[in-house]
Amino acid sequence: MGGSATAYASRASDLLALTKPGIGFLVVLTALAGYWIAAPAGAVELDTLLALLAGTALVGAGANAGNMLLERRHDARMRRTANRPLPAGRLRPITAAGFMAVLTLGGLALLWAGTGPLPTALGGLAWLLYLAAYTPMKRRTSLNTLVGAIPGALPPLMGWAAARGGIDPMGLVLFAILFLWQIPHFFAIAELYADDYRQAGYAMLPVTQAGASSAARLGALYCSALLPVTLLPVALGHAGRLYLLCAVTLGLAFLLAGLAHAIGRSRPRARRLFLLSLLYLPSLLATLAIDRI
Numbered sequence: 374m375g376g377s378a379t380a381y382a383s384r385a386s387d388l389l390a391l392t393k394p395g396i397g398f399l400v401v402l403t404a405l406a407g408y409w410i411a412a413p414a415g416a417v418e419l420d421t422l423l424a425l426l427a428g429t430a431l432v433g434a435g436a437n438a439g440n441m442l443l444e445r446r447h448d449a450r451m452r453r454t455a456n457r458p459l460p461a462g463r464l465r466p467i468t469a470a471g472f473m474a475v476l477t478l479g480g481l482a483l484l485w486a487g488t489g490p491l492p493t494a495l496g497g498l499a500w501l502l503y504l505a506a507y508t509p510m511k512r513r514t515s516l517n518t519l520v521g522a523i524p525g526a527l528p529p530l531m532g533w534a535a536a537r538g539g540i541d542p543m544g545l546v547l548f549a550i551l552f553l554w555q556i557p558h559f560f561a562i563a564e565l566y567a568d569d570y571r572q573a574g575y576a577m578l579p580v581t582q583a584g585a586s587s588a589a590r591l592g593a594l595y596c597s598a599l600l601p602v603t604l605l606p607v608a609l610g611h612a613g614r615l616y617l618l619c620a621v622t623l624g625l626a627f628l629l630a631g632l633a634h635a636i637g638r639s640r641p642r643a644r645r646l647f648l649l650s651l652l653y654l655p656s657l658l659a660t661l662a663i664d665r666i
Contacts (some may be wrong), residue, residue, distance in 0.1 A: 387458035388472055391441050392434035399654075400433040400528050401426050406658040407532025407547055410611065410665050424487020425535045429528055431480025432496045436503045436524075438473040442466060443508050451569035488535040495531045499524035515578035518559050526551035529658075546605045553599040554654055557592035557631050561647035564588065565640065589635040592646065596631035600624035606661060616664040620657060627653050 408422055441448070441459055449460035458464040477500060484493040507521035526548045533544035563570060564579040571580040579585040603620040606612040630649050634642040 383463070387463050390458055391438040391464070391469055391472060392476070393437040393441075396437060397430055397433050400525075401430050402655065403551060403658065404429040404528040404532040406662055407529030407544070408536045409532070409662045410547070410658075411533040411536035411544065414665075421488055421535055424483055425492065425532060428480045428482075428484035428487065428492075429496060429531060431476045431483065432500055433480075433528075435473045435475075435477030435480060436500045438469055438476060439500075439504045440508050442469045442473060443504065444511075445469075447512070447573040447575065450573040451566075453566060453569050484531075488531075489538065491534040491539065492531040495527050495534060499527040499531075511575045511577070513576055515576050515584065517576065518556060518563070518578065521559070522552045522555040525555050543606065543609050543611050546602065546609065549602050550599065550657070551654075553595050553602060554650065556595040557627075557646060558650040560588040560592045561634075561643045561650065564638075564643040565647065586638060589631075589638045589643075593628070593631035593635035596624075596628045600628055603657060611665060612661055613664050616660050619660040619664075623653050623657055 404425055405422075408425055409417070412418075441457060445457075445459035445466065448454035448457050454460065459466065459469055481493055481497060484496050502524040503521065507517055507524065510517035510520055529547040529551055530540060530544050533547060534540055537544070560579060563577040564585055567577070567580045567585065570577045577584075578588040578591075600621075603624055604617070607617050607620075627646075627649055630642070630646045634646050
């Protein structure tokens with residue numbers, strides 16, 4: 374009995390690992406932010422919000438499981454990912470494929486029933502771009518990061534559409550913030566794990582010395598573009614002084630970290646930029662949600 378329980382627990386743990394819970398949490402958080410910022414004060418519909426969060430979580434989990442399925446042979450070449458359930462042989466590909474299908478279809482059905490066709494379409498588009506475009510492009514071109522940033526920026530737009538029933542300029546601003554933020558964030562990750570990516574055959578920009586220098590400069594460029602975009606919620610009348618202060622402070626800190634890394638590229642500066650990016654996004658979105666007008 375004890376051995377059977379342990380085996381089930383191990384299988385459940387491996388299935389959970391396929392969903393990349395850390396990434397999934399951030400995806401759900403951005404969808405929540407999009408809904409909360411869009412919903413008129415006192416007009417949050419709990420059933421719609423719960424359907425949005427659960428459906429987004431399931432579709433995102435399905436996309437992550439599909440990504441692990443498609444990349445299992447390449448993951449086996451990297452120390453960081455070699456012990457994942459598929460390359461380590463603890464799960465069979467057919468099991469992962471079935472799990473991916475159940476998660477994705479269940480998530481899309483929940484989005485359709487609880488939020489309507491537009492959030493469902495955006496969720497399906499994010500899933501498709503992530504698996505059919507970004508994932509195969511990682512082995513072919515360094516442009517994969519730009520393409521991958523599109524599905525990564527769609528969850529807040531899903532939240533906005535669930536609350537408003539459509540897309541307007543402020544929803545597109547949220548999309549732009551997420552898109553621009555991802556470039557320095559993922560370039561920093563790729564530089565920190567450049568050896569692994571190189572060994573696995575991924576065409577990430579920072580895997581060569583010249584590419585790493587270019588990625589650092591591009592990261593700083595996207596940090597500089599991000600700052601004025603984060604001020605648009607104030608210009609559009611969706612945020613007040615508290616958010617303005619936060620956006621300027623966080624934006625300048627993020628920009629300075631990006632510039633420091635571009636001027637004197639090093640692993641410690643890449644790590645600092647990465648860690649700051651993890652603080653930056655939740656803080657910005659939380660302040661926007663609190664100080665919405």
